[in-house]
Amino acid sequence: MEFDLVVIGVGPAGEKAAVQAAYFGKRVAAIECATEPGGAGTHTGTLPSKTLRETAMYLSGYRSRDMYGVAVELEPAATLQHLMSRKADIAASESRRIRANLERHGVTYLQGFGRVVDAHTVDVFSRGGTQRVIAAVILLATGSRPSNPKEFDFNDERIHDSDEILTLERIPASMTILGAGVIGCEYACMFAALGVRITLVDAREELLPFLDQELVAQLTGSMRRMGVELRLGSGWTGAQREGGMVVTRLRDGSRIAAEQLLYAAGREGRTRELNLESVGIVPDRRGYLAVNARYQTNVPSILAVGDAIGFPALAATSMEQGRVAVCHAFGFDYKQSMAELLPYGIYTIPEVSALGETEASCRAKGIACAIGRALYAENARGKIAGDTEGLLKLVVERGTRRLLGVHVIGERATELVHIGQAVMHLGGTVDAFIEMVFNFPSLAEAYKYAAYDCLADLARGIDVRKASELPGPLGAG
Secondary structure, three states, X not given: OEEEEEEEOOOHHHHHHHHHHHHOOOOEEEEEOOOOOOHHHHHOOHHHHHHHXXXXXXXXXXXXXXXXXXXXXXXXXXXXXXHOHHHHHHHHHHHHHHHHHHHHOOOEEEEOEEEEEEOOEEEEEEOOEEXXXXXXXXXXXXXXXXXXXXOOOOOOOOEEEOOOHHHOOEOOOXXXXXXXXXXXXXXXXXXXXXXOEEEEEEOOOOOOOOOOHHHHHHHHHHHHHOOOEEEEOOOEEEEEEEOOEEEEEEOOOOEEEEOEEEEOOOEEEOOHHHOHHHHOOOOOOOOOOOOOOOOEOOOOOEEEOHHHHOOOOOHHHHHHHHHHHHHHHHOOOOOOOXXXXXXXXXXXXXXXXXXXXXXXXXXHHOOOEEEEEEEHHHOHHHHHHOOOOXXXXXXXXXXXXXXXXXXXXXXXXXXXXXXXXXXXXXXXXXXXXXXXXXXXXXXXXXXXXXHHHHHHHHHOOOOHHHHHHOOOOOOOO
């Protein structure tokens, strides 16, 4: 079979790449080795973990504690699979959506394992035999998998990686989580909300160092209030079963015993099975592929996108990489570059989302900035929702008043950040929020009060007699 494009891997990146090319009239084949399309994002990672988060938030009464003083305890016999009963329905629905999307755009879907033969040829192995597919362009969107170091016996029913932790039958009383990155922090919050005693361990001294440290402090405080014990600056040497417990050995000689262990300290590209060395493409030690700005590997007709190329390894960015890659490959006068502003969405409890510069990054770059904050505790919708810990923070360049960064922790943070993203994308200033009218009550209204707070910071040290000479309003909210 001959095509213009063959995509290996039908997760977020592969689906969007295939559909983008087909939309412009290219003949496209999409190959998926799993039983259903969707990749880790649909079946083991993004959607299942967010399902658990919502379940934990609802069943634990987390949102009701401050409003009504109500704390809910789960039945001792409750199983994780019972709590995750919606997961299968959501995954099946998403897989159907992907299949329908491919079919609607005329993409040929092939279920089987794709293996590169040469710069334009892929063999597809399935139960029905082997098919050879030839295409002008091959796009690799095979995703990633958890790193499973040999110091841990992942065959042990009490030792898990992040792809199979949700297969637990019983909710344990205690769990050690190794790795306090995004995945580790998310699962620490989810299981803590379900009443699991969590010890979160990381060799780094700081939690999520890429985030604004004020938000990190808020998140750290919230995690500790949920009972999460943080062991930062603590490396580990391994873990083993001792009776009914898993004992983790730390480098300082101490030991942590828990019913279950989750290893969440890194992932690797799912590329080693693709026979890439035969065409001169060599993954790095973690299985990731090097690409140029057009997402080409060192073989120009073979592209790679998504988790297979490493950072930032987010579903949203992977989708865009797929679209941009095929637009470059076929010369479409459309979607020729990735947006510079890429938001982070971290589904901890409370959730966190961030975009652009932080106070620290401004200092490092020598950018004079002003800061504006708005607290959910002072927002009517925040009070109604029972979120007394939320915070929206703006980073603005002094002089130009241009919005440089938006950082949110609290209810709907991953939604709210996009208001700031739109203003930043258009090169807007903090004055945009002053001029906008927001629904009342709404969490979005926090932007206006953060903007007023920022203007107050900008005005500090200014002779008030000359304030009228400055652009925009300097009033209070």
